[in-house]
Amino acid sequence: MPSIAVRPARPEDRDSVLAFCAHTWQWGDYIESVWDEWLNDPDGVLLVATADERPVAISHMLMVSEVDAWFEGLRVDPQFRRQGLSKALSNVGIAEAIRRGARYARLAVDTSNSRSIQITEQGGNMHRVGTFTLFSALPFSEDEQKSRSVRETAQLATLADMDQMIDYLNTSNIMPLTGGLYYVNFKAIPITTGLLEEKVEQGQIYLLRRWERLDGLAIAEVSKDFRGTYLSLGYIDGTVVESISLIAYDLRQRLTALGVDRLRAYAPDLLLVRDAFAGTGYAWEDASFYTYEQKLM
Numbered sequence: 116m117p118s119i120a121v122r123p124a125r126p127e128d129r130d131s132v133l134a135f136c137a138h139t140w141q142w143g144d145y146i147e148s149v150w151d152e153w154l155n156d157p158d159g160v161l162l163v164a165t166a167d168e169r170p171v172a173i174s175h176m177l178m179v180s181e182v183d184a185w186f187e188g189l190r191v192d193p194q195f196r197r198q199g200l201s202k203a204l205s206n207v208g209i210a211e212a213i214r215r216g217a218r219y220a221r222l223a224v225d226t227s228n229s230r231s232i233q234i235t236e237q238g239g240n241m242h243r244v245g246t247f248t249l250f251s252a253l254p255f256s257e258d259e260q261k262s263r264s265v266r267e268t269a270q271l272a273t274l275a276d277m278d279q280m281i282d283y284l285n286t287s288n289i290m291p292l293t294g295g296l297y298y299v300n301f302k303a304i305p306i307t308t309g310l311l312e313e314k315v316e317q318g319q320i321y322l323l324r325r326w327e328r329l330d331g332l333a334i335a336e337v338s339k340d341f342r343g344t345y346l347s348l349g350y351i352d353g354t355v356v357e358s359i360s361l362i363a364y365d366l367r368q369r370l371t372a373l374g375v376d377r378l379r380a381y382a383p384d385l386l387l388v389r390d391a392f393a394g395t396g397y398a399w400e401d402a403s404f405y406t407y408e409q410k411l412m
Contacts, residue, residue, distance in 0.1 A: 117166035119200065121207040124154055124161040124173065131170040132163070135192035146173070146188060148341035153177075153188070160211050161188075164200045171195040174204040176212055177302065184212035184411075185302045186222040189231075201234050209411065218412050221296075221303050223247075223404040232405065241407040245294030249400035250380040250392045252363075254370040259396070269321035269333065269365040272314075276322060276329075280311060283329045289352045289383050294406055297334050298349040298381035303406055306334075306350065323353070323362050331358035335366060337373055346373055348380040351388070359391035367395065 124132070129150055136144040153161040159177035163170045171192040179185045186208055191200050212220055224231045226246070235241050272280060284290050284306065296303040297310065304310060314320045314334055323331040331353030338347040348366060353359035363380075370378060382388050384403050392399070 116198075117195075118168075119164060119166055119198070119203060120168075121162055121164050121203050124163040124170075126154065128163050128170045132173055132190070135171065135194075136173075136190050139190065144190070145341050146190065149175075149188070160208070162204050162207055162211075164191075164204050166195055166198075172200040172204060174201075174208055176208040178212070178215055178217060179302055179304050181216060182218040183305060184208075184215070184217040184220045186220060187301065202237075209409075213411050218410065219305075220409045220411055221406060223301065223303070223406050226403045226405055235407050241409045243405050244408045245292060245296060245406040246384040246403060247293065247298060247381045247406065248384040248389075248403040250382055250397040251400055252367050252370075252378040252380070252392075252395075252397045254376060255367055255396075267323060267325055267361050268368075269323045269331075269362050271318050272320040272322045272332070274312065274315055277308070277311065277315070279329050280320070280322070280332060281308065283332065284352070287352050289385065289388075292385065293350065293383050294408065296350075296406060299336060299338055299347050300340060321362060321365065323358055323365075325358070330354050331362050333362045333366065335378075337375060344375050346370055346375050346378040348378060348382075351380065351382060353387075353391070356387045356391045356394075359388055360394050363392055363395040363397060367397075 133147050136146045153159065153175045159175060162174050164172035172195065173188060173190050174186060175188040177185045189201060209220055224235055295306050297306050319334055319336045321333045322329060333348060334350040335346055335348040337344060351359055351362060353362060366378060380397065382392065
């Protein structure tokens, strides 16, 4: 058996890692585009597992807040699978997260990846707290704009709306199904009062009012990935299908003004959300994910 060790990644590990990541998906992998960022980010650590000093697996841990750690980018060389490398990386990553003050660790797993689900659920430390699915949308064409007439539109929230937003989310049927999380760049962040205040100040919370009450809300921000700049819709809520449809439609209308040409939505995997998005021209990306959480202290 080879000698297994886990350590922080080094610049010279790059070629070896990219070689075993080359065929993660049919189109390849995104690790190459984030390697330098993950390697040098002081808020996280890129870990490498070695077999006889050869890099054969990686994982990235990022502190997304002072108390929340996010785990991503787990890759194992196909020649070295089922040798405990995932667990070894997880143990070292959790220890580092605790050292940095994390109280919670979270990660997402594709719902079709039965092996990763099995590994994540082994030991009973990680618990499934939510499910999300991906949708995408483009700006409306001129013809689409002309064919639609929408009276109710969303408005940007202000700090004066904080109490109303908190009351709405506390009684929401959707909020618990998401684990109370907001998503951006495939990372989950708890929706706290502090997060809401931050997003309000940055102009990233959209409120829908109907019949003199708050009827839905969304949190969305302009973000970047390896394909470019886009609007990331990380949380959406509404009392009925129509409420979510109105918000989803409104955000598509705003894409051009925001200077982006596409939208990606991390949506609760619920029938009413799917119906709302389908009715406003969003395309399902045929991918759903379970989010897992572990309390560390």
